[in-house]
Amino acid sequence: xxQIDRIRGWAVAVAALLGMVALDAxxxxxxxxxxxxxxxxxxxxxxxxxxVVVFDGASGGYDTDDYMKWxxxxxxxxxxxxxATGACPTQPTQFGSDVSTTIKLSFKEEKTxxxxxxxxxxESANARHxxxxxxxxxxxxxxxxxAIHIARFVNWSCDSKTVSSDERLLFLNIPAxxxxxxxxxxxxxxxxxxxxxxxxxxxASPAIAVFRAxxxxxxxxxxxxxxxxxxxxxxxxxxDLKLRRVANGRRMTGTANVDMCLYDGYNSQxxxxxxxxxxxxxxxxxxxxxxxxxLNSDKSGIGASRVDYGVxxxxxxxxxxxxxxxxxxxxxxxxSAGRSVSLPGISVPVVCTPTPVILxxxxxxxxxxxxxxxSSKLTITFTPSSASL
Numbered sequence: 001x002x003q004i005d006r007i008r009g010w011a012v013a014v015a016a017l018l019g020m021v022a023l024d025a026x027x028x029x030x031x032x033x034x035x036x037x038x039x040x041x042x043x044x045x046x047x048x049x050x051x052v053v054v055f056d057g058a059s060g061g062y063d064t065d066d067y068m069k070w071x072x073x074x075x076x077x078x079x080x081x082x083x084a085t086g087a088c089p090t091q092p093t094q095f096g097s098d099v100s101t102t103i104k105l106s107f108k109e110e111k112t113x114x115x116x117x118x119x120x121x122x123e124s125a126n127a128r129h130x131x132x133x134x135x136x137x138x139x140x141x142x143x144x145x146x147a148i149h150i151a152r153f154v155n156w157s158c159d160s161k162t163v164s165s166d167e168r169l170l171f172l173n174i175p176a177x178x179x180x181x182x183x184x185x186x187x188x189x190x191x192x193x194x195x196x197x198x199x200x201x202x203x204a205s206p207a208i209a210v211f212r213a214x215x216x217x218x219x220x221x222x223x224x225x226x227x228x229x230x231x232x233x234x235x236x237x238x239x240d241l242k243l244r245r246v247a248n249g250r251r252m253t254g255t256a257n258v259d260m261c262l263y264d265g266y267n268s269q270x271x272x273x274x275x276x277x278x279x280x281x282x283x284x285x286x287x288x289x290x291x292x293x294x295l296n297s298d299k300s301g302i303g304a305s306r307v308d309y310g311v312x313x314x315x316x317x318x319x320x321x322x323x324x325x326x327x328x329x330x331x332x333x334x335x336s337a338g339r340s341v342s343l344p345g346i347s348v349p350v351v352c353t354p355t356p357v358i359l360x361x362x363x364x365x366x367x368x369x370x371x372x373x374x375s376s377k378l379t380i381t382f383t384p385s386s387a388s389l
Contacts, residue, residue, distance in 0.1 A: 029063040037055070037058075037212065041216070043218070044221070045179070045180075045182060051174060051176050054174065055122070055170045055213065057170070058170040060075070060196050061167070061209075062166045070168075070198075074092040074199060076091060085193040086104070087105075090195075102121055103172070105118055109186040111187070111351045114183060122172035124170050124171070125169050126167070127168070182219050184221060184267065184347075185265040185266045186266060186351075187219070188217040191214055192211075192214075192215060194211040194212075195210060196208055220265050222386075225264055226263050227381075227382060228352055229259065241256050241293065242254045251363045252366055254309075255361070257358055258356065261352035263343060263351075265387075267350055268352060270334060271332070271334055274327050274328070275381070275382040276325070277325075277380045277381070279292060280377060285303075289321070292306050292308050293306070294376055303368070304368060304369060305369070305370050308361070310361075311358070313328070313355050315330050316336050319358070333384070337354070
C-alpha cells in the first residue's frame with residue numbers, strides 16, 4: 001500500500017508539470033479565508049445568563065483529498081500579553097497532550113471608557129477523519145464545547161495505515177461566570193483577532209488568515225436603576241418650596257430647583273425614559289395636574305389649609321410640564337448629554353441623564369391661608385427603555 005501511494009504521488013507530480021492534474025471526483029475542499037464576524041448579546045448584571053458563543057465550529061479550511069494541506073491548521077493570538085485584541089500563545093505547540101486555551105480580551109464601555117478584561121475559552125476539534133479503510137468519517141462534536149486545543153491534529157496508526165483529520169473547527173465562547181466582572185451596565189465592546197496558522201512542523205508557522213469577531217455586550221443593571229439627587233445624601237430629602245413675599249408682602253410665590261439625574265443602569269443608553277410624579281392626595285376642586293402641601297395640623301385639604309404648586313422637568317434644554325399622576329416620555333436619551341457620577345455599589349463612574357426638577361408655586365394671598373408648617377410627600381418614578389431589554 002505504501003508503494004502504491006508513492007507511485008500515485010509521483011504520477012500526480014508529473015501530471016502537474018504537464019498541466020493535466022487529475023482530481024478525485026469525491027474530493028471536497030475549502031481554502032482557509034479571513035472571517036469578520038459580529039457577535040451581540042444582551043444580558044443583565046443581576047440575572048444569571050448562559051455562555052455567549054463567539055465561534056461555533058468555524059472552519060480552518062479542508063481538502064478531503066489531502067489532509068496535510070489544511071487539516072493541521074491551528075489558531076493563535078496576535079499577542080501573548082496585550083489583551084486589546086486577545087492575549088494567548090502566538091505560536092502553536094507541536095507535540096504533547098492537548099491544552100485548553102484561555103484568551104484574555106479587553107472590553108471597553110462605549111460612553112464611560114471604562115475597561116475590563118474577560119477570559120474567553122476556546123478549543124479546536126476535528127471535523128472528520130479517515131478510518132482504517134480510508135473512508136471519510138464525520139467526527140461526533142458535542143454541543144457547548146468550552147475550550148482552543150491550540151495546535152492539535154489527529155494522527156494515529158491503524159494496522160500500519162495512517163488515518164488523519166483533514167479539517168479543524170474552532171469553538172470559542174465567553175463563559176457565563178465572566179459577566180460578573182463587568183463593573184456596570186452599558187455597551188461593552190471588544191475586537192478579537194486570531195491568526196489561523198498553517199502547520200509546518202517548525203516554530204514559525206505562517207499566518208494564512210485572520211479570524212476577527214466584533215463583540216458587543218449590551219449589559220443592563222436593572223437592580224441599580226435609580227433617581228439620583230446629588231444635593232441630598234438621603235433618598236427621601238426635604239425640599240423647601242422657597243416661598244417669598246411679593247406685592248408689598250400681601251402675597252407669596254416661590255420657585256425651587258432640585259438637581260436630579262436619572263440612572264437607567266445602562267449608562268444612559270436607553271432610547272427613552274418614562275417619568276411620573278404623584279403626591280398621593282385626593283383633593284376636590286384642585287386645578288388638574290397640580291400638587292399640594294397641607295397644613296400639618298389640618299390634613300383635610302381645604303383651600304385655607306393647602307398650598308398648591310406645579311412640577312416641571314428640564315430635559316435637553318426644554319422645560320416639560322409633569323402633571324400630577326401622569327407620565328411623560330423623554331425621547332432620545334441615548335443622544336442627550338450625560339453626566340459622569342459615582343453611585344454606591346458601583347466600582348466605576350457611570351453616566352446618568354440630568355433632569356432637574358422645578359417646583360413652582362403660583363401667587364396666593366397670605367391672608368387666605370392658615371398659619372403653620374405645610375408639608376406632603378412627592379414621589380418621582382421613572383422607567384427606562386433598558387428595563388425591558
